[in-house]
Amino acid sequence: MKKVVIATKNNGKVREMKNAFEALPIELVSLADISENIVEPVEDGETFKDNSLLKAKYYQKCTGMACLADDSGLEVEALAGAPGVYSARYSGEAATDESNNAKLQDELKKRGLTSSKAGYQCALTFVDVDGSILQTQGYCHGEIRNKAKGNGGFGYDPYFYVGESSMAELTMEEKNRISHRGEALRKMAGLLKEYLK
Numbered sequence: 527m528k529k530v531v532i533a534t535k536n537n538g539k540v541r542e543m544k545n546a547f548e549a550l551p552i553e554l555v556s557l558a559d560i561s562e563n564i565v566e567p568v569e570d571g572e573t574f575k576d577n578s579l580l581k582a583k584y585y586q587k588c589t590g591m592a593c594l595a596d597d598s599g600l601e602v603e604a605l606a607g608a609p610g611v612y613s614a615r616y617s618g619e620a621a622t623d624e625s626n627n628a629k630l631q632d633e634l635k636k637r638g639l640t641s642s643k644a645g646y647q648c649a650l651t652f653v654d655v656d657g658s659i660l661q662t663q664g665y666c667h668g669e670i671r672n673k674a675k676g677n678g679g680f681g682y683d684p685y686f687y688v689g690e691s692s693m694a695e696l697t698m699e700e701k702n703r704i705s706h707r708g709e710a711l712r713k714m715a716g717l718l719k720e721y722l723k
């Protein structure tokens with residue numbers, strides 16, 4: 527069975543990916559399962575797609591295994607697409623979900639806004655040992671508001687609304703059904719199924 531390393535130490539993402547690729551003839555391992563400590567690459571791509579490709583190529587080379595990497599983030603219309611590829615470190619190098627949300631709310635307030643159309647994006651890249659590349663993307667339309675609701679999810683979810691519910695109010699299954707990552711994962715599962723035939 528083909529071994530594929532998932533380029534993340536985030537257990538939530540590992541669980542989601544294992545779940546999405548359950549029926550495929552591949553064995554998924556995460557970076558946390560690998561004993562050697564690999565230095566993280568600098569994510570200096572201009573797009574989510576670039577960053578996921580850069581990570582997948584880097585970890586494929588470091589581990590010698592096929593690799594699957596993702597990159598995702600939030601784009602807010604009133605902020606000209608920010609925080610975009612800087613979503614994880616929007617409020618600085620030592621950013622937390624709390625400080626990133628505080629900065630986001632500050633930026634909207636400065637513009638006299640209480641909400642804005644927004645979207646989550648996710649890009650996934652698979653790089654095989656022979657250099658073959660598969661890429662997919664997913665998108666989730668919503669709205670950033672100035673009131674937090676719910677305790678689930680992570681990142682910007684308490685302020686990201688789809689209809690009248692925030693993303694943090696949804697169960698994991700509900701979120702996966704409509705999320706950017708869910709869409710990109712389903713598309714990748716389809717491509718991998720064909721590719722591995």
Ligand code: IMP
Binds near residue numbers: 596598613682
């Ligand atoms: P990365 O893809 O792990 O680099 O994450 C990028 C950042 O985008 C995260 O740290 C979050 O701030 C944000 N983000 C990505 N996906 C989601 C999501 O599903 N909910 C909330 N925030 C997200």
